Amino acid sequence: MTSGPTWDPGQYLQYADHRTRPFRDLLARIPAPPAPAEGLRIADLGCGAGNVTAILAERWPAAGITGFDNSPQMLATAEREHAGPTPGGGRIRFRAADAAEWAPDETYDVIVSNALFHWVPGHADSFARWIGALAPGGVFAFQTPGNFGAPSHALLTELCESPRWRDRLGGDQGRTHTLDPADYLARLVGLGCAADVWETTYYQLLPGEDPVLEWLKGTTLRPVLTALADDGAAREAFLGEFRELLRAAYPAGPDGTVYPFRRIFAVAVKP
Template sequence: MTTTTWDPAQYLRHAGHRARPFADLLVRVPALPGARPRIADLGCGPGNVTATLAERWPTARITGYDNSQEMLDAAHTGHEGPTPGGGHLDFAHADAAVWVPEESYDLIITNAALQWVPGHLDRFADWTAALTPGGTFAFQVPDNADAPLHALMRDLGTSPRWRSRLADMLRGSDRLHTPGTYLDRLARLGCATDIWQTTYLHVLQGEDAVLDWVKGTGLRPVLTALADDPEARDAFLAEYRDLLRAAYPRAPYGTVLPFRRLFAVAVKGA
């Protein structure tokens, strides 16, 4: 499968809406055990939300990990270096599908990334094993694979016109698990775990705002697959745009995008 190409600028066009779930996740993370906490942000993207970790833990040593060089370049340029509270923020390449921590962490956090990692449930044992006693593993993922945003993309991508080029690039609805499955796995790993779901009603501005949103995330594999054929890319986008316009009609105040997310905070036993 072709490696997905990411566009930090496109992703950041809706930075405020995308950052809110991370902030809501952090509210539920308890005090960390270390005086100068060691933190990993797995799937850090362009680093904008990683940098907010230094506001909560000013003395922390924070490393953001990602497997996209485009995202890492943006993170290095915009956020790397000493933090005002005496901590330090840096970024490094890592693939969550195979990443095994080489040191102990007080917090391993991942924001809107695990849906891209097949088999991520099986990675939890390595990650929680690397936590210091009383440390936390926390994550947030989109939990809306059956929403029109994704279902329409899958239907179009598997239609006769597009299936030969796109069917293998589309993320299925089976990448995530039920809240109970996550709770059971983390509890069996010795963690006191809090799981919840929230549906945000994002009010997006601009013409074809939902298409603009998904260009920064879920549509990236399609855009990558069609990058060498601009005519086909534009044709797919036009078809998908029309479907989205019908599914998410624009109101005078903007376009409402309901977006459900799943959250987990797991604290390792002391």
């Protein structure tokens, strides 16, 4: 959603079921807004490939839903696969926007964001602006990764800062802009909302060869892959080193590889 890495929708969707489960869990905790179902206006901030936007249409089939993202690759997939009228009488559309600057130009009943805010510095400073664009009784809800102390991310940071890679990759990789759950709660309550904030760790059993690497290639590794896009040899060398580190940290078992993943959730209702 923020500018920077080049995205690969196919790689991102490789583990689509695992990636959408936290969003479905978030959606289950979102109360119905007071507006009539056929008039609901919903914003999906950081919609990516549109697969989560389509899940919103399952929940509210008569709503007008707009997905926002700044990745041309993701938006192209979203437009192709999910844009247009829905069977329930609603409509899904997509627009280019950057979460760091997005200011709603209409009133919404629900603003939702899935696995975005760790990419957006200062995102919590925008909460007042976004909640201000909600109708009375409207809902602001999000989930964001909270696993940046995990071995996968710590190893990535160490590798990027190693002598071989520091000049090309050091400094920015593996960083996070996610706050602690208590900080999100304080922000949302401070804005006058009734807020529900929680966290969950999913013990994901990933199939296939080197699945943690494949998972990270869809998200966390995007800045690295973008930085090395014009140097295939360097890209493969980096991935080879990182692969061996991940194999040691996340050994494969007879049924797959366990990859624990902590997520932070919040649902805030405007008075």
